Amino acid sequence: MNKLIAFALLGAVSLPLMAENSVPVQLPAFKEGQYVHQAPTVDDLMNDESIKPQLKEVILKGRDLFMNTQQKRGEYVFNDMNCKSCHMGEGRMNWSGPVWPAATTLPDFRGKNQHVNSLEERIAGCFSFSMNGKPPEYGSDDMLALVAYHQWLAKGAQVYETNIGGRGFSHLGREPEQPADYERGAQVYADNCAVCHGADGQGQHVDGKVVFPPLWGDNSYNWGAGMTRVFTAASFIKNNMPLGKPGSLSDQQAWDVAMFVNSHERPQDPRYTGDAKETREKYNNFHKWTRYGTEFNGQILGQHDNSGDKPFLKPDVLRPRTFD
């Protein structure tokens, strides 16, 4: 597709025009007993006299880093993602991985890295995997700004509450009713996704800026990112894609297209041991949900040294932590 058309298309899905679109936006209902928090907006922040102006400035800086993380390309980010590429609606939206629960539930134990994590460490995790990057130093100005943004989004929310409506990307469960199918997924992709993300999955750029992010390849999330789990991608897609028409795919279509997207190569998992099968076994509580280290079209997915644009494999922040 021609770049100008792509740009016009982005305009066409802006909110006011979306109302004219006849496809109803269908999001799941909250389950009974679930805790629901509506994260505040920037207008709320501006009008909130209980927050000191100096803190407002830092929160807004954190928001700016979250929305336009590409400003740190080559420093913290080595792919085409912004935080908001997956945490849509400024990280405030239910069913799109709202980020505030991290501020009310951490520190806590995380299965992914088998130790108690802080909010900074959770943010660092998304830098290391989803952004194929290198997190800002703990305690640095940029990390403080991001933490301030997350904490403010949680303003008024119940601390230690874990039964949260709309949290994360897992509402379709762990497994589909019938196994996800690559070929069917390829068709769903061609019909519903390629127009923006490209037939080759590489997304689209206008004037060097990412307009539609890639879904696989060097500029996408790496093999250690939560989104490589087929169930995570399926739920994200079901409730957020195609952009402007969330809920329009059937559950099975979401599973199939998630399987298709996540069967493509992407930058190496920073936990790579040199052998993808071995790495899969070592981190099986995570990788049992991904296709990494499995055979596909005669190749072992993830068996390569490619870390994309990132000039190293493993950010030093990914250290194990024990309190023994």
Ligand code: HEC
């Ligand atoms: C490629 C998609 C992607 C990008 C880009 C991304 N994340 Fe995430 N993020 C995820 C996934 C997947 C989860 C796990 C959600 C789940 O548990 O279902 C997550 C979880 C989180 C959480 C925890 C939320 C909770 O419920 O506890 C925080 C905080 C977070 N991300 C912050 C960030 C920040 C900050 C950035 C940018 C530096 C970022 N993310 C970029 C996919 C992404």
Ligand code: HEC
């Ligand atoms: C109208 C354009 C459009 C269509 C159609 C569309 N997307 Fe997206 N998609 C986007 C945009 C834009 C973002 C980033 C959201 C943001 O930054 O606010 C995105 C983000 C994503 C992401 C997370 C970020 C990343 O790049 O990994 C995934 C996964 C995704 N889309 C999958 C799909 C799938 C699968 C389909 C088809 C079912 C689809 N999209 C259809 C525009 C589109």
